[in-house]
Amino acid sequence: MPPLLRYPSVDELGEQAAVLVTRHPRDARLRRVGTSRAGTPLWLLSVGHGSRHALVVAGPHANEPVGGATALRLAERALADPGLTEGADATWDLLLCLDPDGLRRNEGWLAGPYVLDDYFREFYRPAFLEQPEWLPHGADAAALPETRALLALQDELKPFFQCSLHGVDVGGGFVELTRDLPGLAARIARAAARLGIPRELGAYDTLYWPTLGPAVYRIPPPRPSGLAAAITEAAVESTWYHPHRYGTVTAVVEAPMWGVPAVEDAAPPADPDAALRVVSGTLRHDTRLLKRILKRLRPHTASTADAARLLAPVDDYLLVCPGLADAWDPDTADRAHPLPPLSTAHLTALHIAGRRLALRTAGLLHQLARAAGRDGAAVRPELDRLLDRWCADLHDGCGARWIPLTRQVEYQSRVVLAAFELAVRGAPDGSRTGEPGWGSEPAVPMHEE
Numbered sequence: 001m002p003p004l005l006r007y008p009s010v011d012e013l014g015e016q017a018a019v020l021v022t023r024h025p026r027d028a029r030l031r032r033v034g035t036s037r038a039g040t041p042l043w044l045l046s047v048g049h050g051s052r053h054a055l056v057v058a059g060p061h062a063n064e065p066v067g068g069a070t071a072l073r074l075a076e077r078a079l080a081d082p083g084l085t086e087g088a089d090a091t092w093d094l095l096l097c098l099d100p101d102g103l104r105r106n107e108g109w110l111a112g113p114y115v116l117d118d119y120f121r122e123f124y125r126p127a128f129l130e131q132p133e134w135l136p137h138g139a140d141a142a143a144l145p146e147t148r149a150l151l152a153l154q155d156e157l158k159p160f161f162q163c164s165l166h167g168v169d170v171g172g173g174f175v176e177l178t179r180d181l182p183g184l185a186a187r188i189a190r191a192a193a194r195l196g197i198p199r200e201l202g203a204y205d206t207l208y209w210p211t212l213g214p215a216v217y218r219i220p221p222p223r224p225s226g227l228a229a230a231i232t233e234a235a236v237e238s239t240w241y242h243p244h245r246y247g248t249v250t251a252v253v254e255a256p257m258w259g260v261p262a263v264e265d266a267a268p269p270a271d272p273d274a275a276l277r278v279v280s281g282t283l284r285h286d287t288r289l290l291k292r293i294l295k296r297l298r299p300h301t302a303s304t305a306d307a308a309r310l311l312a313p314v315d316d317y318l319l320v321c322p323g324l325a326d327a328w329d330p331d332t333a334d335r336a337h338p339l340p341p342l343s344t345a346h347l348t349a350l351h352i353a354g355r356r357l358a359l360r361t362a363g364l365l366h367q368l369a370r371a372a373g374r375d376g377a378a379v380r381p382e383l384d385r386l387l388d389r390w391c392a393d394l395h396d397g398c399g400a401r402w403i404p405l406t407r408q409v410e411y412q413s414r415v416v417l418a419a420f421e422l423a424v425r426g427a428p429d430g431s432r433t434g435e436p437g438w439g440s441e442p443a444v445p446m447h448e449e
Contacts, residue, residue, distance in 0.1 A: 008068050010104055014030075045075055052090050055153065063106055066412060071095075071096055071165065077417065114402050124364070125313055125360070126309065158243065163416050166254045172200035178244060184216055198261050202266075202343050202348070219250075249423050255408050280326070283328075286386075290318060310367055313360070
């Protein structure tokens with residue numbers, strides 16, 4: 001695979017897909033399957049002519065651009081290897097970017113240089129209710145045009161396999177599944193070892209979820225919940241579950257941008273309660289600082305749609321941070337939902353998660369302060385100091401190191417192909433129906449910002 005020097009932009013994804021179609025007119029097609037809120041086309045690149053469909057969704061989160069590059073890589077692989085199409089009676093349907101408007105807002109850091117300070121200062125991810133994979137009020141009430149386009153595509157294709165491509169900004173790689181694919185954990189381990197990707201053995205997102213193998217987790221079924229619980233537990237219905245009625249198995253494949261070796265350390269910590277008190281105390285302290293800065297800055301934010309888009313995720317993060325700190329603190333944790341036994345990997349992931357929440361909030365506030373001009377100048381030096389110090393903690397304290405983009409894409413591609421092959425084996429005739437009893441399991445809380 002030739003080296004990739006930078007993430008493709010929204011426009012480049014469509015252009016590169018069009019080039020593939022021009023080169024392979026018999027086996028590749030490109031069609032518009034929807035339009036974003038800002039009028040950007042949602043492009044679907046299809047490869048092969050099999051009767052069974054593998055749906056790959058790239059760019060569901062605006063700050064996770066690796067999926068677009070991976071989708072193009074998977075298209076190249078499927079065009080080069082008939083075993084992935086004719087041999088599996090499969091068509092690959094690759095949605096190049098589910099949230100192109102959000103990806104455009106990240107173009108301040110997208111082309112590099114890839115350093116943590118630049119990433120967080122230009123970071124953008126919309127508020128929870130504006131993220132197109134979620135269905136907080138059910139599929140019938142889906143409001144976002146991107147969400148409706150994906151739901152229509154799922155109902156049209158009835159995929160036997162669906163893959164959602166995500167990126168971990170700091171940490172390691174892992175996979176979340178709606179149904180077990182036995183053997184996947186071993187394949188992930190081989191790919192990760194070969195490419196130097198740490199596996200996240202105690203992912204913050206999956207803190208309370210069942211483990212199907214090292215770095216592989218079972219996604220629990222949805223349940224009704226309030227906004228704060230939905231943001232922190234991903235407890236609502238989502239497009240991961242919508243096609244389950246067709247027998248679809250969904251894999252959420254997370255690939256890290258900056259790797260941290262300690263997320264792979266399964267050893268028991270010497271004093272987990274002391275470490276948890278530090279993590280939760282730090283998150284409370286950082287949240288208080290950020291709330292004070294927001295209070296000073298809010299009167300100077302313009303009453304514009306752009307300012308509202310930045311304020312909404314800030315409010316989300318500051319809403320959930322106190323509850324997360326309480327959930328992690330052994331002195332205040334909910335006894336009805338105790339933390340699982342924690343490894344060093346878990347504690348590292350929680351430390352990173354607390355820092356990530358604070359950094360994302362600070363980065364969004366920094367953009368608001370810049371937009372406020374002279375009125376925002378008073379808070380910018382403090383935000384700069386916080387961003388510098390917290391990024392240094394990830395880089396120097398946690399050992400976060402940039403993973404070359406080529407390796408990110410190759411790792412994610414290999415994991416998708418491994419999951420695809422195992423799903424093919426589990427569905428030789430594409431005739432599976434939904435898993436018996438789905439939705440009858442007890443809800444299992446998790447933590448996901």
